[in-house]
Structures are given as structure tokens and as C-alpha cells.
Amino acid sequence: MGASKLDKYSDDINDIAIIAKVFAHPARVKILQFISKQEHCICNDIVDEIGLSQPTISQHLQVINKAGLLKGDFKGKKFCYCLNVSRFKEFQSLFNSFFNKTTSNCC
Amino acid sequence: MGASKLDKYSDDINDIAIIAKVFAHPARVKILQFISKQEHCICNDIVDEIGLSQPTISQHLQVINKAGLLKGDFKGKKFCYCLNVSRFKEFQSLFNSFFNKTTSNCC
DNA sequence: ATGTAATATTGCAATATTACGATTATAATC
């Protein structure tokens, strides 16, 4: 089947999985790192930087955006994508609470 | 194509993506949480707990194991899977350093 | 309004992932 049945799992488990998926592709990790380093975050620069086609980058940006990790604004004719730092920090604390809750008793 | 070309990316970027992939499926998140709560971590119990078939659980366990997150030992006739806590903490610190490095200047 | 540059969308092909039934391997116990 290949479909993961999200309704089978609790919200906090799904949250972790959904967040992790954003970082589960190196192109998206690189995009996020690149965006965070720039003062002006313009999509076409990303295409040059990552070495994937413009439609593919656009697709990855949508995944990142759907997760709420982008703040966008217009700068001339170009979009200015910026990292939504507060959302990013939210992800970090969700991950850390998952990591901290998950410790072992056995072995 | 659908294949991500890992050789295109730096090691630290690939590390994050590879780690994230482990957590990118709710079944694996749930398995990890469940294992961490048990004193004796037996595969068949996991099957009952997660509600997926034994082969599917086995497959997920392999993904988790390949990431180095399991320590295994025999307990009677059943395998005892346990969380490799030190590896888990390693993941946490890798993620945190990624999160901490990735902040924004613009917008 | 027309042209141009930047980004989004569509359509499609290749590959990866997820899931399970059937089978096989492994290990403990008889």
C-alpha cells in the first residue's frame, strides 16, 4: 500500500513525523541553511545554490512553507523568502521534548 | 526521477536528512516511544501495540536499527530490542546544532 | 498593452516507501 495511516496515531506522534519529513530531504535542509544565511532570500538564488531545477526548488519551498517555516514578503518583482524563526524554534522544542521523553529503562 | 542524489550534498546536511528520515514515519516514532517505555522490548508486543503486521514492524525496526538506535540482546526465545540511548542523544545534539546554526537575519 | 523576468503549476517518468501474505530462518523447549 505505501500509505501511512495518520489517523492511527496520536497527535504528538504525527507532529514529530510531519516535522521530520520537512528535514528528511537534503535539498530542503540545504535550502533552510541557505535562507538563514541570506539577508535577501530570493528564490532564483536558491536555484543556483542548490543545483536543482526551478520547479523542483519551488516544490521543496512549498513543503517548507506548508510547515510554516517561511515568512514571505515582496521585494520588487522577486519574492523574499525568510525563515520563520519562531516556528523553527517551536519545531526545535517539540523535537527536544520528544528526545527528552524517550529514554530507556532496559539493557 | 524521485531519487535524491546524496553525493550532491555535504556530510552534515546529509546527516540531518538521514536522521530525520528515521522520525519521518509515525510508526517509527511510536515504536521508539514504546521501546523506551518497556523493560523488555519484544517485537511481537510491538506488533500488538502499533497495529501493523509483523513484517512491516520488522521493516521499520530495520530502519531504526540501521540508524544505530537499537541495542539488541536475547531474552529467552525472544529478541530484546532496546534503545541505544547514547546514539539517540547524539541525534539530539546533531539536531540541536543544526537548529541553533540556522537562524535568520532578514525580514 | 506589451514585453520581460521570476515564480508557480501541470504532467509525467523514475525511484522510494509502506504494507502485507507467504515463506524461511532462528532459537528455545520438549
Place this chain on the structure above:
DNA sequence: GATTATAATCGTAATATTGCAATATTACAT
């Protein structure tokens, strides 16, 4: 050795992801 319980592997189907070419859209010029 045979039996039984448990986990791994194989084969296969369904779905998701990734990637790009072609096209559409958008915003800003002129």
C-alpha cells in the same frame, strides 16, 4: 531430532516522493 514460538526475508502491490520539461501566472517595467 521434532515442535513451537518468534523474527527476518522474499515477493509484490499500492502509494508517495523526487525531479524536470513545458506551460501558466505574476509583477513590474516600458
